[in-house]
Amino acid sequence: MIVGAMLFGLGVVGFLTRRNLIIMFLCTEVMFQGVLVNFVAMGQRWGNLQGQAFGLFVLVIAAVEAGLGLAIVVMLYRRRGTLDAEHWRTMRG
Amino acid sequence: MQDWLVYLAYFVAAIGSTAVYAALPREGAAPRKSFMIPMLGLAIGGVVVLLNKFAGPAAQSWYSIILVVLALGGAVRVVTHPKPVYSALYFVMVVLSTAALMVVCGAEFLGAALVIVYAGAILVTYVFVIMLAQQSHRGPEAQVAATSDFDRHAREPFAAVAAGFVLVATVAGVIVGQGSTPSTPMPNSPDGNTMEIGRVLLTDFAVSVELAGVLLMVAMIGAIALARRRFPKHEEGPAYQPGEIGRHVKPF
Numbered sequence: 001m002i003v004g005a006m007l008f009g010l011g012v013v014g015f016l017t018r019r020n021l022i023i024m025f026l027c028t029e030v031m032f033q034g035v036l037v038n039f040v041a042m043g044q045r046w047g048n049l050q051g052q053a054f055g056l057f058v059l060v061i062a063a064v065e066a067g068l069g070l071a072i073v074v075m076l077y078r079r080r081g082t083l084d085a086e087h088w089r090t091m092r093g
Numbered sequence: 094m095q096d097w098l099v100y101l102a103y104f105v106a107a108i109g110s111t112a113v114y115a116a117l118p119r120e121g122a123a124p125r126k127s128f129m130i131p132m133l134g135l136a137i138g139g140v141v142v143l144l145n146k147f148a149g150p151a152a153q154s155w156y157s158i159i160l161v162v163l164a165l166g167g168a169v170r171v172v173t174h175p176k177p178v179y180s181a182l183y184f185v186m187v188v189l190s191t192a193a194l195m196v197v198c199g200a201e202f203l204g205a206a207l208v209i210v211y212a213g214a215i216l217v218t219y220v221f222v223i224m225l226a227q228q229s230h231r232g233p234e235a236q237v238a239a240t241s242d243f244d245r246h247a248r249e250p251f252a253a254v255a256a257g258f259v260l261v262a263t264v265a266g267v268i269v270g271q272g273s274t275p276s277t278p279m280p281n282s283p284d285g286n287t288m289e290i291g292r293v294l295l296t297d298f299a300v301s302v303e304l305a306g307v308l309l310m311v312a313m314i315g316a317i318a319l320a321r322r323r324f325p326k327h328e329e330g331p332a333y334q335p336g337e338i339g340r341h342v343k344p345f
Contacts, residue, residue, distance in 0.1 A: 023171075023177055023180055025219070026171060026177075026180055026181060026184055026219065027171070027172060029184065029211070029215065030168050030171055030172070030184065030187065033164075033168075033187060033188065033191050036191065036195075036203075036207070037191055037194065037195075040195050040198055040200045040203060041198065043200075044198050044199060044200075049289055049290055049293045050293065050297070052200045052202070052203050052286075052290055052293075053290060053293050053294055053297070053298050055200070055203045056203065056206065056290070056294065057298075057301060057305055059203075059206055059207065059210050059211075060305040060308065060309060061308075062210075062211070062215065063210060063214065063215060063309065063312075064308055064309060064312040066215045066218055066219070067218070067312050067313065067316045068312050068315055068316050068319070070218055070219070070222045070316075071315070071316040071317075071319040071320045072319060073222060073226075074222060074225065074226075074320055075319055075320065077225075077226050
């Protein structure tokens, strides 16, 4: 569980720091890894299989997120020709 | 009740966050490796000590310690590597080591699914998009494009590392502070892990499985719709009218 927390924290740090859109998505995947490790560890600790079943659903969500997120990234890249998140500052309210 | 373990967790989180702060790419000189590597080693060693004091027997074997070190080191490199392709490859390392960690923990099916779905499908998609996005910078400035400006400078590194430190410290403190209650043993069925998961999925979570399938299909449709909407307008090169292909433009 500690490992899961550490992975999640690293993912958060990466998401906040990196400016490349693709790497930001990779960092969300690192966060998913942390959550998965936590699910498995907790399921093992309480001795049932629901942790692992939920881990499978996390996998599904990760696949969905990767597909949609990368589609959005490709669309944004075609519009501006860069992957820099700072270029989208104008979307600020 | 285990105060010193909680403080040890805080301490490990603090050391790890300073190491990550030192390792993040920034303006100016190369990352300070002489400072960063011992700090990282100290942090990961602290994690190992915590695991030894706290976790169950599955987490104390040598395999899982090696895997934990691999996963955390790989994750640090994913976050800090300036080149996206390398960062994706380090993410493969993270995925493989977490999958092996799950196999060690007794979740064989989830480990296999992790390797197939993450290291197979998702990573291929990532590498594909990275290649697609960097291909247009081809030319003399290829080296510059490989580590372009926004890849080399981190954004607000201190605030982000501080936020990560607070998060990790609180979560790890809570996890450690509640003490290590002896884990109830997994009911050991003769059918094995995969069959048990299948039984749970199709009895207790049957509706959720169907919902997940629907969600995947909706996401697929959405991804296709998103990716092709802007395509004809912004494509470089001669734009062909729809009926033109086959008349004077060869299709192949």
